Amino acid sequence: MIALQNIDLAFIGFGEAASAFVRGWGAARPRHVLAYDVKVDSGSDAVRAAKWQDYRRLQIDGCESLAKALAGSGVIFSLVTADQALTAARQAAAHIEPGALYLDGNSCSPGTKQQASELIERAAGRYVDVAIMAPVHPALHRVPLLVSGPRTESALGVLGALNMCAAVVDGPVGAASSVKMVRSILVKGLEALVAECVLAGRRAGVDERVLDSLEATFPGFQWKERAAYMLERIIVHGVRRAAEMREVARTVEELGLPAPMSHAAAQWQAKVGQMGLAAGSGDYRTRADAISRTLSTPGRETEGGATNDYDDIPGTYVFDAEHSRKGYELNMFCMSLNHESNRQAFRADEVSYLQRFALSEEQRAAVVRRDWNEMLRLGGNIYYTAKLAAADGLTFQDLAAKMTGMEREEYRKMMLAGGRPIAGNRSKSEWHHG
Amino acid sequence: MGKIVAGVATSHVPAIGVAMDQGKVDEPYWRPVFRGYEKSRLWMAALRPDVAIVVYNDHATAFSLEVIPTFALGCAAEFLPADEGWGRRPVPPVQGHPELAWHMAQSLILDEFDITIVNKMEVDHGLTVPLSLLFGQPHSWPCPVIPLCVNVVQYPPPTGHRCFQLGKAIRKAVECFPQGLRVVIFGTGGMSHQLQAERAGLINSEFDRRFLDTLVEDPSAAAALPHIEYLREAGSEGIELVMWLVMRGALDGHVREVHRHYHVPASNTAVGHLVLENATT
Numbered sequence: 001m002i003a004l005q006n007i008d009l010a011f012i013g014f015g016e017a018a019s020a021f022v023r024g025w026g027a028a029r030p031r032h033v034l035a036y037d038v039k040v041d042s043g044s045d046a047v048r049a050a051k052w053q054d055y056r057r058l059q060i061d062g063c064e065s066l067a068k069a070l071a072g073s074g075v076i077f078s079l080v081t082a083d084q085a086l087t088a089a090r091q092a093a094a095h096i097e098p099g100a101l102y103l104d105g106n107s108c109s110p111g112t113k114q115q116a117s118e119l120i121e122r123a124a125g126r127y128v129d130v131a132i133m134a135p136v137h138p139a140l141h142r143v144p145l146l147v148s149g150p151r152t153e154s155a156l157g158v159l160g161a162l163n164m165c166a167a168v169v170d171g172p173v174g175a176a177s178s179v180k181m182v183r184s185i186l187v188k189g190l191e192a193l194v195a196e197c198v199l200a201g202r203r204a205g206v207d208e209r210v211l212d213s214l215e216a217t218f219p220g221f222q223w224k225e226r227a228a229y230m231l232e233r234i235i236v237h238g239v240r241r242a243a244e245m246r247e248v249a250r251t252v253e254e255l256g257l258p259a260p261m262s263h264a265a266a267q268w269q270a271k272v273g274q275m276g277l278a279a280g281s282g283d284y285r286t287r288a289d290a291i292s293r294t295l296s297t298p299g300r301e302t303e304g305g306a307t308n309d310y311d312d313i314p315g316t317y318v319f320d321a322e323h324s325r326k327g328y329e330l331n332m333f334c335m336s337l338n339h340e341s342n343r344q345a346f347r348a349d350e351v352s353y354l355q356r357f358a359l360s361e362e363q364r365a366a367v368v369r370r371d372w373n374e375m376l377r378l379g380g381n382i383y384y385t386a387k388l389a390a391a392d393g394l395t396f397q398d399l400a401a402k403m404t405g406m407e408r409e410e411y412r413k414m415m416l417a418g419g420r421p422i423a424g425n426r427s428k429s430e431w432h433h434g
Numbered sequence: 435m436g437k438i439v440a441g442v443a444t445s446h447v448p449a450i451g452v453a454m455d456q457g458k459v460d461e462p463y464w465r466p467v468f469r470g471y472e473k474s475r476l477w478m479a480a481l482r483p484d485v486a487i488v489v490y491n492d493h494a495t496a497f498s499l500e501v502i503p504t505f506a507l508g509c510a511a512e513f514l515p516a517d518e519g520w521g522r523r524p525v526p527p528v529q530g531h532p533e534l535a536w537h538m539a540q541s542l543i544l545d546e547f548d549i550t551i552v553n554k555m556e557v558d559h560g561l562t563v564p565l566s567l568l569f570g571q572p573h574s575w576p577c578p579v580i581p582l583c584v585n586v587v588q589y590p591p592p593t594g595h596r597c598f599q600l601g602k603a604i605r606k607a608v609e610c611f612p613q614g615l616r617v618v619i620f621g622t623g624g625m626s627h628q629l630q631a632e633r634a635g636l637i638n639s640e641f642d643r644r645f646l647d648t649l650v651e652d653p654s655a656a657a658a659l660p661h662i663e664y665l666r667e668a669g670s671e672g673i674e675l676v677m678w679l680v681m682r683g684a685l686d687g688h689v690r691e692v693h694r695h696y697h698v699p700a701s702n703t704a705v706g707h708l709v710l711e712n713a714t715t
Contacts, residue, residue, distance in 0.1 A: 278658055278659055278660045279655075279658075280659065280663055281641070281645075283644075309662045310662055310665050310666070313665060313666050313670075314632070314633060315631050315632030315633030315634075316628065316630065316631055316632075316665070316670050317630060317670075318589050318665060318670060319587065319588060319589050320589040320590075321589075324499060324588055328499055331498070332499060334494070335499075338494075338517055338518060339517070340517065343519075373632065381494070381587060382629045382631075382670075382671070383493045383494045383587055384494050386519070387494065387518070390518075390519040391519060395449070395701070396448065396629060396702060397449070397702055399629075400629060400635055400702050401634075403630065403631055404632055404635060405632070414635055415637075415701070415702060416699065418637060418639065418698055418699075419698055419699060419702075419704070420628075420633065420635040420636045421638075422636065422637075422638040422640070422641070422667060425636060426666055426667075
């Protein structure tokens with residue numbers, strides 16, 4: 001029996017899986033838990049800081065280098081992205097303690113695992129092929145694992161002490177991984193298929209019917225809920241899953257088969273994962289639409305050459321740096337109307353009052369004409385222009401009606417009926433279609 | 435030791451203040467808005483907090499484009515209601531709590547939140563409307579108030595995540611204040627609304643209801659919403675909702691929802707309201 005308090009454990013890669021294991025262990029954790037993650041070498045201060053914060057939050061010893069993490073560690077978990085698994089093994093081989101158990105939990109093809117195994121064993125480490133067979137949430141450290149290779153007996157001892165659920169797959173290094181990889185053809189492939197299906201369904205306006213009809217064909221699958229979940233996986237973890245899917249394709253090809261489906265699934269995973277979208281709320285429609293919009297607005301150019309994600313929102317001027325600089329004098333004029341004496345002076349003689357401010361000719365004309373949208377276009381901000389409206393005796397609602405070109409009563413009725421709906425008002429492309 | 439005893443989220447639509455000031459609360463248009471606050475007002479009267487921290491945004495009142503602080507903490511002894519362009523609201527002056535406010539300022543800055551300290555400022559509807567909604571129309575406000583202004587007018591406002599973290603730091607500051615004050619924290623603004631340009635009048639009830647659920651049950655997910663989601667889905671002024679995350683960050687992970695209210699419309703805006711208590715208290 002191996003006792004927990006005799007285990008010194010190091011993580012290579014401290015992301016979702018490693019954090020989940022540590023959280024799952026709670027107080028029943030090994031004597032030392034160390035970690036090295038390449039994110040502490042990131043060029044971004046925020047990325048580095050976030051990783052160190054992860055370490056602090058879970059009270060483990062983060063290390064600046066792989067060498068430090070591996071010094072004295074008798075058990076090593078490698079949990080990096082699939083495309084880095086071999087690199088991690090190569091680097092670990094330079095620092096691993098003789099006899100240390102190297103648990104390679106990365107989602108790689110059996111061939112990749114065998115290469116990693118050779119590197120570790122040549123450095124006198126003991127290599128174990130580990131396959132994580134389900135999402136680590138909510139199971140945490142109790143997620144089902146498969147292990148294979150000549151070191152499974154030692155592996156079962158250690159994993160047992162860590163209260164983890166491992167089962168042996170007979171066969172050489174790679175046998176456990178092939179179970180995971182072959183399963184992934186379907187799991188991650190289905191995610192990509194569902195994404196393509198739902199996106200197409202949304203654009204054609206038939207997604208409800210399609211999913212209802214699938215529900216009739218495959219009762220109990222809960223297609224809408226599943227679609228939301230699958231889109232969330234792709235949005236949040238697409239980049240990582242694409243790397244895994246390329247390993248899946250490699251597995252298929254190592255078996256002498258063509259793998260067009262796996263390659264295509266990897267492409268969808270990568271494309272969506274790279275968008276950097278937030279998963280947002282739990283509805284498949286919101287998620288699908290967010291992906292769809294990003295697909296249809298490839299880098300539109302603004303004056304300065306930069307693009308903003310909010311430029312596509314119709315009928316809206318986001319008060320950003322460009323607007324703020326353009327509208328400074330206009331807004332400061334509006335602000336001056338907070339004082340009753342200024343309101344009186346303005347009412348008495350608009351033209352000479354306006355001369356106190358360095359407005360452009362266009363801005364001055366827009367103010368005199370009370371062209372509210374033009375003021376916004378020229379850098380006005382609504383909270384400032386509302387002061388001018390108030391000086392004219394208009395309420396916020398009167399002002400809103402004018403900007404939308406509606407009669408006051410018509411606008412009021414629209415608001416009473418629940419307001420302007422979001423459907424059809426998200427993207428400029430929806431307005432151009434009428 | 436101070437303690438955050440509860441959190442309140444509420445919209446701060448100026449027209450709500452006008453309706454109260456002009457005695458219109460029983461008109462058919464306004465009754466459903468105010469009915470949703472009756473329970474909260476009783477709850478607040480029973481809670482009798484020692485101090486209220488009110489997180490709100492200044493609407494071109496105390497701050498113009500001359501100075502745009504991202505987070506500004508009111509440390510003065512008194513804050514007068516401002517003339518925002520349509521005359522001062524007939525509400526009492528707001529008494530501050532300089533001891534706690536200064537303590538918070540020091541604690542927050544050493545906690546790496548570089549806030550702006552404000553010793554003189556007038557307060558606008560963003561602060562006074564929530565006070566009216568929760569305290570009614572007394573001759574003087576029943577407790578001192580610490581205003582915390584968040585810039586949401588100049589893009590970009592602080593991220594939801596930053597606001598959420600600030601809430602946690604505020605809690606820490608309050609809990610190391612030597613005096614045993616019971617503090618309630620308000621997050622104000624929102625919910626979905628757009629006041630400007632051709633898309634004015636936008637309301638997204640689906641977004642709002644989901645935001646209410648997520649904020650209560652899974653606040654770190656709510657904190658992860660990027661600005662573009664608010665701008666597009668909740669309207670250009672709906673981004674005020676990041677301020678609710680300051681309040682939520684100051685509470686426990688698990689909270690008890692004492693009360694919820696949602697109504698469309700008040701003027702151009704969806705009114706949302708939550709009363710939350712820490713589940714353990």
